[in-house]
Amino acid sequence: MSTSLDADVIIVGSGPAGVSAAFPLLEAGWRVLMVDGGQEATLSLPAGSLFDLRRTDPDQWRWMVGHQFHALRQADAVSPKLRAPTHAAVFDGFAAANRIIADDFIAAGSLAPGGLSNAWGCGVACYTHDELAAFPAPAARHMAAAYQRIATRIGISGGQDDDLSDFFGVDDWADAPTPLDPLQARLYAGYQARRPGLHARGFRLGRARVAVLTAPRPHRQPCDLSGTCLWGCARGALYAAAHDLAQLRGHPGFQYRPGFLVERVQAQGDTAVIMGRSAQGAGTLRARRILLAAGTLATTRLALQAIGHRQPVSMQSCPTAAFMLWQPRFLGRSPEAAFGLGQLSFSLALPDATQGFGSLFNPSGIPVTEFARHLPLARRYGVDLLSSLLSSCTVGNVFLPGALTQASLQLDPDDCLIARGAYSDQVAPLMAHAHRQLRASFLRLGAILIPGSFTIGRPGSDIHYAATLPMRTHPGPAQTTDLGELPGAPRVHIIDGAALPILPAKSHTLTIMANADRIARDMAVL
């Protein structure tokens, strides 16, 4: 019978969830077939120190603006990453290919091998014991071991004993952090001296835990502070699922079909099938089980279609804001390239037992245009101002728990998925509170939160989507078991962000990966 199967298991999507499920299944001797959108990048990443390249490369416009003026075409996109021409293949065409229609909501996803992890912020954190309490009991029990396996595999750094150690929960497996730039080093030193007062205000500061190498690994080199993080790391210091995919492809039990776009998933008797199309035409692939890891939006569409669920399902997505800090004592400092992702992170205790979370970034790796466009100054004077000011500034972001976005996904009669969403009424007062709290806390650390810089992002602009098909001990309609299995579609398992029961205000990728690893491991012993 098994000869008529294309594999024991088909994994839809090669992002962090997909690759994390593949490893344990291959170990257990299963034949794994992975399919993805296969959209490869055509532009190579800038290699070398960002400031050297900026100073000397006459062709820098090719990766900063793009041969087809990608950055100008994406002028209204919510994040500089969506404008980076090197990431065009990561984001382009996702919604159309997966029949997702965003209605006043930012809906991003990826057709690229490795998925959105090609362009992620690399933040890693474990869910705390309390957060895992929302998981079905057998799932929660196995998460700790899964976190460890993932963290050791992808390589993370930033571990040190600080006030966020418990918040992140990854220090046992983390390498030393990248060095802090002078501005954030100063903030951190100031924090050490003023901890009690800041704790009383509900502000805690620590190193950001990130999936960035500070020690070499096979085929990947550690961070050398070249500062090109925004465009992607040519050294491979930033984790991307593409690294794991390369390793998986060396495994004899692993088959890979890039460019197979799945249109439908179905349970059929004791097998499950996916129907889709590729350059070779329409095709059907059959296996004992199907694991959906296409990203929360695409996965949810396939799942709702499989069970014929036409009512809206709710989705969580973290409300987000950005701000800028100025440290007067660094005014006049010569600018230098620095690590471009989170260096310090903070947690905020907000009213109603809400926890906020955010990170701080050195702005030298972001085009100055990104700031100049939004200044209330004429462009010429804006550039004058920023060229003197930016080297004494730090950028920050802040996230609130995903349940505070009231978003929904719904299949329309044409089987397109409509994504809608708005912030709940609590978000505005909570953000105002966070703003005040950050202003006061950073002022004590010698940094001025620049008036007018605190900007709330549009719903969905965090690109953290989760909990559309949450795992439950007793799953209801459009909910899943502890193995991510959909009651209406046996043998189809949801293993990406869609299956998470909650989305707290923290980086959730490591949890998605650990959960996928756990599901695959538990499945292998069924």
Added chain:
Amino acid sequence: MNIAVTGATGYIGNRLLRAARQAGYPVLALSRRAVAQPGVAWRAYDLADAGPLVLPADITTIIHLAADTASAAVAPEVEAHAARRLIDAARAIGADVVFVSSQTARDDAPTQYGRTKWCIERMVLEAGGWIVRPGQVYGGPAQGLFGVLCQQVHRLPVLPAFLPAPAVQPVHVDDLVQALLRYRQAPPASLLCIADPIGIGFTDFLRAIARGRTARSPLAVPVPTALVNAAAGLLGPARASRLGLGRLRSLFALPAMDTVADLQCLSLTLRPLHAGMSRSGLARRERLREGRALLSYILRDTPPPSLVRRYARAVEALRPPDAVPLLPVWALRRPARLAWLDGISGSDAAWAAELSWRLDAALMLAEATPQGARRFLGLGRPAGPCRSTLRIAWAIGADLLRRISQVALRPWLSRAVRRKAGT
């Protein structure tokens, strides 16, 4: 992809070769005339060749552009046979076939051209290939049908305004080429219609050619289509075809194409019509002048010519055309005065939004140069807290002055803007 292109020296073929090379795909050119370009292999090929065609086994895609477009020197059977030959050659090596057809393709098309295309389409679809039906292709060098139209518009003192007005759906040759390179985003045996979803009147299309290519705005003279049909009837098919009346008549019978879904399937956004028309010295010169002013304003220095050209290309590729130049002469002459227009409000909103887009484009492009990096990041100049404080105070002061000037000069600025906005 490893692409073989028939008709590689033609209007579309030339641009396709260029785009394929830029995207890093190896290309094999199949044409009568030799192609000598780096990164392109060439093999002699004629539509009328007989015998089986053997292509290198590593070819993954055959894009079939070669066609007899005008002279009727090639019999329809020959074209059909040539297509069969290509399909067989593709099957032998497992390559895809992409056939560039025509909006006129129909089994009951008024021209032989349209009927032949329709026959070939059936063959390619049966073989699981891809069909691309372009609308009215324009832009780039004046070749192909576009070249003929350019020539006519250049020659004629007036433009014909046919009544009832036929509509064309334009597509820039470089956008069409992108569609061809993305065919794999569509399933096999797809028929892809690639053109602007909204047609424009044929006379407006000719007018755009006149304005963009010859910097003229000739008068349009009404010509009833019945007259053309009658003339064709009187002259007989052979003479009518020689005079181009046949093609004209097929234009009158052009079926509208629904292209929205196909463009979306290929994630393609077409550039606005005038982007491709702006090769005329005048429009280009105007853009370069504007770019020089905006970039000097941003950079506080003379921008390198390559940067100015890049700005012009970006605006031509992405923006609608202007009826009149966007910037007043006093701003073009003294770029510092652009500060008075930067962030201006209360005047014409559409004009202000367009200026804002172009200033942002100039900002982004200016930064992405070594010169821009030095200016934007403040590299290679003395720093220190005192100097920086002074520079910041100066920038804020200058901006304050700008705001005061904008208020003081309001009536005069509003008048200048209104004149430019054409309201």
